[in-house]
Amino acid sequence: MSKETELVRNKAKELLEDGDVELVVGYEEGTYPSRTTPLFADTLEKAERLIWNPFCVNSLPKLLSKGHFEDKLAVFVKGCDSRTVIRLLQDNQLDRDEVIVLGIPCNGNVDLDKIKDKVDITTIIEVEVTNNGVNVKTEGSTEELSREEALYDKCLDCRFPNPVIADEVIGNEVSELPKNKNKDDEVASLANKSVAEKNEFWEAHFERCLRCYACRNACSACTCRDCLFDRDERSTWLAKGKTLSDNEAFHITRAFHVAGRCVDCGECERVCPVGIPVQKLNRKISLDMDNLFGIGEIATSEDDIDNPPPLGTFLTEDPEEFM
Ligand code: SF4
Ligand code: SF4
Numbered sequence: 001m002s003k004e005t006e007l008v009r010n011k012a013k014e015l016l017e018d019g020d021v022e023l024v025v026g027y028e029e030g031t032y033p034s035r036t037t038p039l040f041a042d043t044l045e046k047a048e049r050l051i052w053n054p055f056c057v058n059s060l061p062k063l064l065s066k067g068h069f070e071d072k073l074a075v076f077v078k079g080c081d082s083r084t085v086i087r088l089l090q091d092n093q094l095d096r097d098e099v100i101v102l103g104i105p106c107n108g109n110v111d112l113d114k115i116k117d118k119v120d121i122t123t124i125i126e127v128e129v130t131n132n133g134v135n136v137k138t139e140g141s142t143e144e145l146s147r148e149e150a151l152y153d154k155c156l157d158c159r160f161p162n163p164v165i166a167d168e169v170i171g172n173e174v175s176e177l178p179k180n181k182n183k184d185d186e187v188a189s190l191a192n193k194s195v196a197e198k199n200e201f202w203e204a205h206f207e208r209c210l211r212c213y214a215c216r217n218a219c220s221a222c223t224c225r226d227c228l229f230d231r232d233e234r235s236t237w238l239a240k241g242k243t244l245s246d247n248e249a250f251h252i253t254r255a256f257h258v259a260g261r262c263v264d265c266g267e268c269e270r271v272c273p274v275g276i277p278v279q280k281l282n283r284k285i286s287l288d289m290d291n292l293f294g295i296g297e298i299a300t301s302e303d304d305i306d307n308p309p310p311l312g313t314f315l316t317e318d319p320e321e322f323m
């Protein structure tokens, strides 16, 4: 058992035993090799199934948005997940008194799709992620891969590997991670293209969109109980259609829905089954919101919970160039 798994299990059992929480939300082994799946541990026996490794990727806090659980609970979070906790607290989707945030510093998560052609993922025994690369130990050998070869794209430009909100931090703080990619440069390069080129870029992506809504469902800023895009396609012009025009309407509407609220967790893009770079659009709007309203980087500390999103409030000096 890894040291991290031991720490996670011990903390969960301590909280359950002491009656501090009724539920601990973490990860357990998934059905397929090296996959993990969320675990809702409400007994000491279930807490024994908890694990922690570089495959613990799905963001857990979104699963806790208001109405899903009434028990006091604890949840394990990485840096990116901790920013989603801020979003949920600010949107009143979580009650701060009802959740214990257990932060775990993170070096990066491994993308099985990236490494599956380089190692036999059914024989992986252990994975170590460092600032210099990723060592994948299998039954026969140890493969040394670069971070670019092995990690999710969102981890290659991670600015918050340590939790920005946590009642307790488990493990040692991670020093600054290497910048293997610069997504803001990529956004700027796309923004500098001509309108026709941008149109061509996005149409090529949006016409592949399956409207599976994985991006929406993974997003902590998308918590409407009744999403207008779930309506019957015959009933409204904003329904679940399948044409390029319908898909563009969905993506543009969602981008504006999360404007000034996106915490840049990268989950929308990570979960897309057809590789649509949706976070490029959201990040562009975040940068524009900063230019317009000077909001800077949002969700970087617990103090941000009391700062209302710019489109959720108004100031008399707000820009009104459009009026
Ligand atoms: S984005 Fe950062 S905190 Fe999140 S999984 Fe990647 S390295 Fe870890
Ligand atoms: S839009 Fe994407 S990056 Fe932004 S909060 Fe939602 S899932 Fe995270």
Ligand code: SF4
Pocket (backbone or CB within 6 Å): 208, 209, 210, 211, 212, 213, 214, 215, 216, 271, 272, 273, 274, 275, 276, 278
């Ligand atoms: S996850 Fe990808 S395919 Fe699914 S709705 Fe979002 S952009 Fe479209």
